Amino acid sequence: MAGAALPGRLNWLIAKASQTIDETDRVRTIVLDAPGWPGHLPGQHIDIRLTAEDGYQAQRSYSISAPADGEQVVITVELVDNGEISPFLIEDLRIGDQIEIRGPIGGYFVWDPSRGGPLQLIGGGSGVAPLMAMLRERVRTGSDVPVRYLSSARSFNDLIYRLELESISAETEEVEVLHTLTRIQPQNWTGLTGRVNRTVLAKHVWPAFTRPLCYVCGPTGFVETVASTLVALGHQPGRIKTERFGPTN
Amino acid sequence: MDNLRHVDGNALAGVFHDVFGREMTRVCSCCAHCGATNQLGAAWVYRAAGDVVRCPNCGTIVMVIVENAAGLHVSFEAIRWLQISASPEVE
Amino acid sequence: MTFITRGFRGRREADVPEGRVPPGQYVTSDFPVLSAGPTPRIPIEQWRLTISDPLRSERSWNWTEFTGLPAETVTVDIHCVTKWSKLDTIWEGVSLDTLLDDVTDRANRHVLFHSYGGYTTNLPIEDVTGGKAWIAYSYDGRPLDPEHGGPARLLVPHLYFWKSAKWVNGMTLSDSDRPGFWESYGYHNYGDPWREQRYQGD
Numbered sequence: 001m002a003g004a005a006l007p008g009r010l011n012w013l014i015a016k017a018s019q020t021i022d023e024t025d026r027v028r029t030i031v032l033d034a035p036g037w038p039g040h041l042p043g044q045h046i047d048i049r050l051t052a053e054d055g056y057q058a059q060r061s062y063s064i065s066a067p068a069d070g071e072q073v074v075i076t077v078e079l080v081d082n083g084e085i086s087p088f089l090i091e092d093l094r095i096g097d098q099i100e101i102r103g104p105i106g107g108y109f110v111w112d113p114s115r116g117g118p119l120q121l122i123g124g125g126s127g128v129a130p131l132m133a134m135l136r137e138r139v140r141t142g143s144d145v146p147v148r149y150l151s152s153a154r155s156f157n158d159l160i161y162r163l164e165l166e167s168i169s170a171e172t173e174e175v176e177v178l179h180t181l182t183r184i185q186p187q188n189w190t191g192l193t194g195r196v197n198r199t200v201l202a203k204h205v206w207p208a209f210t211r212p213l214c215y216v217c218g219p220t221g222f223v224e225t226v227a228s229t230l231v232a233l234g235h236q237p238g239r240i241k242t243e244r245f246g247p248t249n
Numbered sequence: 250m251d252n253l254r255h256v257d258g259n260a261l262a263g264v265f266h267d268v269f270g271r272e273m274t275r276v277c278s279c280c281a282h283c284g285a286t287n288q289l290g291a292a293w294v295y296r297a298a299g300d301v302v303r304c305p306n307c308g309t310i311v312m313v314i315v316e317n318a319a320g321l322h323v324s325f326e327a328i329r330w331l332q333i334s335a336s337p338e339v340e
Numbered sequence: 341m342t343f344i345t346r347g348f349r350g351r352r353e354a355d356v357p358e359g360r361v362p363p364g365q366y367v368t369s370d371f372p373v374l375s376a377g378p379t380p381r382i383p384i385e386q387w388r389l390t391i392s393d394p395l396r397s398e399r400s401w402n403w404t405e406f407t408g409l410p411a412e413t414v415t416v417d418i419h420c421v422t423k424w425s426k427l428d429t430i431w432e433g434v435s436l437d438t439l440l441d442d443v444t445d446r447a448n449r450h451v452l453f454h455s456y457g458g459y460t461t462n463l464p465i466e467d468v469t470g471g472k473a474w475i476a477y478s479y480d481g482r483p484l485d486p487e488h489g490g491p492a493r494l495l496v497p498h499l500y501f502w503k504s505a506k507w508v509n510g511m512t513l514s515d516s517d518r519p520g521f522w523e524s525y526g527y528h529n530y531g532d533p534w535r536e537q538r539y540q541g542d
Contacts, residue, residue, distance in 0.1 A: 010266045014343060047263050050345040056366070057342075058350050061260065082370060084350055092347045100343050106262035108274035108290020220256065246256035246296065254375050254487075297374035298421050298502050298522050308378070315526040317539035322526030 012049065012100045013037065015073060017093055023160045026079040027126055028090045029065065031072060032101065039068040040104030042133035043111055043215065043243075046073060049100040050085055058084040063130035063217070063243070064104065067137040073101065076160065078126035109215065109243045113143035117213055118206045121149045122196065122226055124218025128160055130243060131217055135165075139172055146174040148206055152196050152222065154183040178204055196222070198229050208234030217243040258292035261300055264314055265289065268323055281329040283307035289331075357427070360417060362533035365425040372424060373487045376521065380456035380486075380507050387491055389475065390510035391439060399442075403491065407477065409434045414474065416497035418504070419533040421522075431495055433476030436468040443513065450517040453494050456507040461520035462529070463496065463503060465513070472498055475508060500531040500538070 015034035022028050042064075049059045066074035080086045093099070111119065111134045119138065121131040128151050138147055149169075153159045159179055169177040180192035180200065192200060206212035214235060216226045223244045230240050258265075258274055265273035274290030285306035292311065295301040299315035304327065313324040353367040361367060390400040401409070413432045419425045443449070449465040467473070476495040477484050484490030489506030496503045502522045523529050528537040536542065 010263060012343075045262070050348040050350075051342050052348050052350060053344055055342065056350050056352065058348075061263065082351055087351070088345075088348050097346055098343075099345055102263065105266065106259045106274055106290070107272045108257070108259040108262070108288055220254070241290075242257055243259055244256045246254070246260065254373065254379065295376050297376045298527065299376075299525055301376045303377065310377075313525045315522075315539070317526060318542075319539075322539070324525050 010102050010105070011036075012102045014098050015101045017095055017097050017099070018072075020093070020095065023076060024158050026090075026158070027076060027160055028079075029074060029076045030089060030093065031074050032099075034071050034073050034101060037071040037073055038104070040064055040073070041107075041110045041112055042067050042137040043109045043130045044104035044106050044133075045130065046075065046101045046103035047105060048075075048085060048089075049102075050088060051100070060085045061105070063133070065129040065132045067133055067140060073103070076126060076129040076132070109217070109241050111213060111215060112137060113141050113145055115213060117145035117147065118210055119145050119147040120206050120212040120214040121147065122152075122205070122214065122216045122218075123150070124152045124196070124222035124226075125154075125158075126160065127216075127218025127222070127243070127245065129217070131215055132161055134215065135168065135175070138175070139168055144174065146206075147176070148204070148212075149175070149177045150180070150196065150200075150204060151178075152180050152182060152218070155181055156184075156186045156189070196226055198232070201226065201229050202233055205230070205233070208236075211236070211239060214240040215243075216240065218245060220244040220246050255293040255295050255303070257290060258288070258294055258302065259290040260296075261292075261294050261302065261314070262290070264300060264321075268314060268321055276334075277332045278311065279329040279331075280304040280307060280309060280311060281327040282309040282311075284329075360427055361425050362419055363536050365419055365423055365533065368424040368426060370424075371426060371488065372420070372422075374420070374422065375487070375506070376459060377457050382456055382491060382507070384491060388509060389439075389492070391513070392510065393443065393513040395445070395513070396442065399439075406434065406475075406492070409438055412474065414495075416495070418497050418501050421500040421502055421527065421531070421533075421538050430480050431474065431476040432478035432481075433474035433492070433495060435471065436473040436475070437471065439475065440465070440469060448515055450514050452512045452514065452518055452520060453505045453508055454510045454512070455505045456509050459505055459507070459521050461494075461503050461505045462518055462523060463499070464517070464530075467499065468496060472496065498532075500528075500533050502527065503531055 013034050015032035018033045019031035045061045045063045051057045062075040065076040077089045079090045123131045165177045216223050223242045227242050262274045279286045293303040302312040309327050311327040315322040356367050384403050387403045415430050417427045446465050452462045473496045477492040494505040494508045
């Protein structure tokens with residue numbers, strides 16, 4: 001996998017949608033078959049470029065949500081109201097459709113088992129996508145790196161990968177999964193409630209003295225709050241990697 | 250919260266690849282203004298009419314990348330040096 | 341050879357009035373925020389607008405003085421060089437004609453606008469006078485949001501919107517034309533959307 005992160009050229013490839021999975025009513029996972037795909041490391045992303053018949057073009061980045069598997073590239077896309085590309089991917093894209101992608105991109109926000117741990121993954125909304133690639137890789141390789149995965153979603157129905165995460169945490173040693181629901185919780189909810197704040201982080205994240213590798217991904221405000229609080233709790237900035245989604249222009 | 254409008258340098262990984270011809274987000278860069286060294290993936294990036302790359306330590310503009318009809322117009326403002334590893338996997 | 345994506349249109353507005361949209365632009369109902377740096381937060385009691393001109397003494401207004409000047413409400417179309425256009429936007433502000441009323445010798449004079457946060461942009465004086473430009477403090481009937489340039493921004497709708505400097509705090513008049521922020525990073529020195537003057541060399 002050594003060369004996977006660093007292709008010589010970043011060419012556009014034509015990828016075909018082979019499967020779609022509706023994770024929530026606003027989030028869809030799309031499995032793409034990309035002939036020529038060189039492989040990727042967990043955490044990397046792709047650029048997608050869409051071109052209309054009149055030449056109008058839009059380009060956006062999407063995190064790859066599953067580890068490398070031949071020429072398959074899996075992304076998890078959240079619907080952005082009035083977005084340029086996500087409405088097309090979620091509402092219009094059909095199995096068999098082809099789109100242009102390039103990648104893999106981004107060596108900075110990458111984790112693989114050789115980097116060690118303990119591993120702390122913190123995702124807001126669809127920010128869990130690249131973190132899921134990391135967690136799936138951890139499980140697939142049978143690595144013994146201990147992992148804590150903390151996700152934040154508005155409601156129970158907005159939790160992405162919930163069932164898979166349940167079975168991973170039930171069946172895998174040293175992987176703990178925690179969710180917090182910020183807006184509304186079901187009656188029998190046993191997880192956390194409210195936003196990820198200092199109290200939540202102090203209690204549930206690997207303590208700073210264990211020197212975890214922390215990956216934080218999601219909306220910009222979420223990432224800003226979590227990352228600065230981790231530093232305030234004593235975590236080394238160099239061991240915190242962030243991926244802010246930013247506003248969509 | 251003033252800084253709710255920037256993304257991380259990692260978001261520019263594709264653009265950096267177009268400019269430099271290789272993966273750049275793990276390359277260490279020294280800010281010519283404050284001397285801090287950080288990986289380019291950790292830079293603060295403001296995506297506006299062009300991509301404005303700022304030092305995550307002092308906020309100074311280090312690089313501006315504008316995509317024009319002919320390609321990319323890259324301005325270097327405050328990069329004192331880049332350490333580009335001979336063996337990229339090791340970065 | 342561009343690969344066309346079946347069924348993709350993007351979020352452009354479909355019905356666009358004839359002749360309102362410059363070449364290469366798409367109409368949006370959003371108001372995208374594009375900033376080169378963090379949003380400056382200026383306590384209103386510290387806000388100043390200053391006009392510097394080597395040919396006369398400096399003029400300066402604080403917020404109370406500035407908002408006490410005669411103001412206009414205008415409805416204009418705006419065009420961003422990143423290809424979105426927004427039609428019929430409503431602003432309230434002070435015309436540059438009011439602020440520059442004592443500048444009678446205008447031959448070959450240029451104005452460099454400055455903003456809190458360090459942004460600059462340059463314009464010929466004839467492009468900010470004659471009813472073409474305002475310092476606006478209200479958008480769509482409400483005080484201008486900091487993300488959109490509040491407390492006050494320059495508004496020059498006949499040129500690409502990067503010329504409408506957010507967080508404006510002053511202007512310097514000069515006989516020489518010095519490129520501002522985007523002009524020095526590869527954008528066109530003048531920026532007429534109707535001649536599609538986006539980049540240096542266009």
